[in-house]
Amino acid sequence: MEIRAYRQEDRDQIIDLWTCCNLVVPWNDPLKDIERKVRTDPDGLLVGLLKDQVVGTVMVGYEGHRGWVNYLAVSPSCRGRGFGRALMTSAERFLMDAGCPKVNLQVRSANNDVVRFYEAIGYSLDEVVGMGKRLC
Ligand SMILES: CC(C)(COP(=O)(O)OP(=O)(O)OC[C@H]1O[C@@H](n2cnc3c(N)ncnc32)[C@H](O)[C@@H]1OP(=O)(O)O)[C@@H](O)C(=O)NCCC(=O)NCCS
Structure with missing residues (x-):
């Protein structure tokens, strides 16, 4: 799998991928999510390809x-x-290159099975309560 930064031509395949991976939820518009990411941090949407076919993604960012x-x-x-694992390694390299000391992520409680994947690649549970507030 080749991993590179997002290009405009990937957009529809990415949305199809996210949809079939159950990552598209009613409160998030994947098109807007891609547009906002590309506007603020174009190198932080990484795409995995096999023979020009999008087979993976990871969105990564450092807020300081x-x-x-x-x-x-x-x-x-x-x-x-x-x-x-390869996509996460690329995301971690992106963050280390930016001087970031720690990576966080959130797992929806309905997707608890994926915790075992993250544990297999070296992540552990943080003793925190995730909170959020919609701004728009
Ligand atoms: C999570 C996901 C990205 C894993 O992708 P993948 O390419 O199958 O993972 P890998 O092949 O790199 O697996 C890496 C390790 O995790 C383990 N692993 C992967 N999925 C696992 C699972 N569901 N349960 C337990 N272990 C798992 C593998 O056995 C492997 O371990 P090893 O290296 O010790 O053999 C994929 O299942 C996916 O897209 N899920 C749907 C979307 C999703 O939930 N994303 C995360 C949102 S928080």
Whole structure:
């Protein structure tokens, strides 16, 4: 799998990937999420490709204190081949290059099974309560 920064031509395939990976939820518009990311941090949307086909993504960003990862996805037909780990390694390298000391991520409680994937690649549970507030 080749991993590179997002290009405009990836957009529709990414939305299809996120949809089939159950990452699209009613309160998030994937098109707007891509547009906002590309506007603020164009190198932070990483795309995994096999023969020009989008098979993975990860969205990564550093806000000056912590790095954050969102929209990690691997196409169901390509799972179990180390692509998820490779995408996370690229995201971590992106953050380390920016001088970021720690990466955080949030897992929806309905997606608790994915915790075992993150544990397998070296992540552990933080003793925190996740909170949020919609701004628009
Ligand atoms: C999570 C996801 C990205 C994993 O991708 P993947 O390419 O199958 O993962 P990898 O092949 O790189 O697996 C890396 C390690 O995690 C383990 N692993 C992967 N999925 C696992 C699971 N569901 N349960 C337990 N372990 C898992 C693998 O066995 C492997 O361990 P090893 O290296 O010790 O053998 C993929 O399942 C996915 O896209 N899920 C749907 C979207 C999602 O939930 N994203 C995360 C939102 S927070």
